[in-house]
Amino acid sequence: MIASTTAPLNAVVPLRIGPVVVDPPVLQAPMAGYTNYAFRQVVREFGGAGLLATEMIAARSATWLETHRGEHPDRLWGVREEPRPLAVQMWDNDPENLAQVGRRLAKDFQVSVVDLNFGCPVRQVTVKAHSGSWLLRDPARVGEIVRRVVEACDGVPVTAKIRLGCAETCQTAVEVAQRIEEAGASCLTVHGRVAAQFFSGHADWEAITAVKRSVSRLPIVGNGDIDSAETAVARLRESGVDGVMIARESLSKPWIFAQTAALLRGEPKPPDPSLAEQYELVLHHYDLVCQRFGTERGTLLMRKFACSYAQGLPGAREFRGRVSRVLSQAEFLEVMRTSFPSQAPPLSCQENTK
Ligand SMILES: Cc1cc2nc3c(=O)[nH]c(=O)nc-3n(C[C@H](O)[C@H](O)[C@H](O)COP(=O)(O)O)c2cc1C
Known part of the structure; x- marks a missing residue:
């Protein structure tokens, strides 16, 4: 059922990711090829997103980061200068590579949050590089990666983003979430699909709720198929998650965060721009x-x-x-x-x- 849109939502509290206060607990999702500085700037101008995220970067470019000090690759465009809070997402399967890049992002780029991708279903990342959602079949390795990156980031919060598993027959999200929590992550986003689905079918919000119930202190952000401000509010209220993340709908409606934030404050939804x-x-x-x-x-x-x-x-x-x-x-x-x-x-x- 969709929640009433005008009643104040007293139950909704800001999300805390380590020292970072995400208020409102509505996050702009990382999207490769899209969530560059220009897009983030547009989202920021409308307002309402509690945390913005970059596109994912390949940690194998660690060598590149070392050899090109001072230069900004396209995927880190704007990251040094733009307002905070800002999360930078990276992917790889090697704990040392990820730790090295994480340290650099935390120290030199002073990002608010270092995010790890364990959800990407694209062949180039999974089959070819045994990274992204490929790692969901190996919860112990996910835990090891998170632990190393948390150590390396030295106080800058580390988060992760997962899908429910690699395939219908390999739904490991609960075990992975527990490993991520034990390893010291500060938040976990769960996209309610398995990797084999890519974007087909529907996001399974009951499975997201099950992940939330399986952890004790790790905040959980739910993600998948939020197509309006009303849906965002309903998911936040009804699924028990600590925050919601919006991806595809924000590409056509970057003002969806501002509309969601207004509803969460108990105000009427601002109209779409003319x-x-x-x-x-x-x-x-x-x-x-x-x-x-x-x-x-x-x-x-x-x-x-x-x-x-x-x-x-x-x-x-x-x-x-x-x-x-x-x-x-x-x-x-x-x-x-x-x-x-x-x-x-x-x-x-x-x-x-x-
Ligand atoms: C074009 C595109 C690029 C994406 N790139 C990333 C990415 O770099 N990192 C990531 O964690 N998820 C990525 N995603 C997944 C989204 O962050 C999100 O989990 C997914 O689209 C489900 O949310 P939605 O139903 O609100 O779109 C991407 C999705 C799309 C459509």
């Missing part, structure tokens, strides 16, 4: 991307973000077809001007109504 405001938002996002990557690369990168923003809007199909082929700034702006879903009805309709 189409004119959404148009301006896409241009603002494009500007941030181009400032970093230049207009040529920035335009190519912006195609997928523009497609996400159009999701669910009238005329989205035509817009996506066009914007996903743009090659230059001029083309991007032309497609925005002529086919981004607009509030004004097309001219022919206006004429017909006269």
